[in-house]
Amino acid sequence: MREQSKAVAAADSPWLTLGAPVLFLLLWSAGFPVAKIGLRYASPLTFLAIRFALTVGVLGIVFAIRRPPLPRSARAWSSLIVIGFLVQVMYFGLSYLAMTAGIATSVLALIVSLQPILVGVLAPRLIGERVGARRWTGLLLGLLGAAGVIVARGRIQVESAGPVLMAIGALIGITAALLYEKRHGTVQDPVTANLVQYSVGFVFCAPMAALFEHAHVEWNVTFASTLAYLVIGNSLIAITLLLAMTRAGRVSQVASLFLFVPPGAALMSYVFLGEVLPSLAWWSMALAMLGVGIAARAPRG
Structure with a gap:
């Protein structure tokens, strides 16, 4: 009952309602x-193994200083391990x-953006969460706007089915992670949760990199900068925000x-790679934002 009250209070927090989604999306x-x-300078699994190793190292230091509690049950441990595998x-990984196999970054982003549609279809059956007509409208508008951005950029060029299947596998992984977290996830200290999950990522990716890749790495300032951003921005901050918002809402x-x-x-x-956005892309972006707003503000049913 106490945990339920905490979850309700968290859901009403202005930070989780406004600040966390904006920071997460950025x-x-x-x-x-x-x-x-970063993938210009390292093979994909090797890149991930290095990223996970650095993340585990940072979290290990924080864990030793803070000494947060460990999971208290086998169910809690298994939940962290499963979510770590699905996400990391x-x-x-996929x-x-x-991206290394040739799929355009924008195409990958579009495929992964189908996740809300999958969640909307599966949520009522798997976790008993009702998705009303207003939220469906928002989701579809958002997807239409997202597709418009990709079409406007003229980047939908896929040479083979392999990269697309990998992208679909990534979509399945992140969708399953959200649904599993909502149904089976337990409240854990963020340091403990991330340390376990990134350890799972390293344990899986490092051996695969050793077996299937030549461990190509070109160390330079650019590569080190991308690693720093991905470790701190994506691995430590963004994933923590995602799981916190999932538990709260x-x-x-x-x-x-x-x-x-x-x-x-x-x-x-456009900012990092200098890729120009046509005017149609900006209008489509506005439509996507409108759809997100409608879906996110839909009343509870």
Whole structure:
């Protein structure tokens, strides 16, 4: 009962309602072009293994200083391990492999943005969460706007089915992670939760990198900068915000935020990679934002 009261209070927090979604979207959207830059200097699984190792190292130091509590049950441990595999190995691993295999960053972002539609279909059956007509309208408007950004950029060029299948696998991973977190997740200290989950990512990715890659890494300032951003911005801050918002609110409402990722990634690609956005892309971006707003503010049913 006490945990339920805490969850209700968290859901009403202005920070989780306004600040956390904005910060999460900025960090998550920038992750696509930043990762693309980093993949110029390292093979994908090796890149991820280094990223996870650095993240675990930082979290290990914080853990030793703060000494937060460990999970108290086998169910809590298994929940962290499953979510770590779904997010770190399936979502990030398959996304990096897809980018290396030739899929455009914007196409990958668009495929992953289908997540709210999957959540809307599966949430009533798996976690008993009702998704009303107003939220469906917002989700579809957001998806239409996101697709418009990609079409306006003229970047939908996929050479083979392999990268697309990898992107779909990444989509399945992040969707399953949100649904599993909502149904089976337990409240844990963020340091403990992230330390376990990134350890899972490292344990899976490091051996695969050793077995299937030549461990190509070109160390330079640019590569080090991308690693620093991905470790701190994506690995430590963004994932913590995502899981916190998922526990505090409706999973379909949180998932609707991902519809802003394609236009957000397009904007970040303009900033970091100099890719020009046509005027149609800006209008489509506005439509995506409108859809996100409708879906996120839909009344509880």
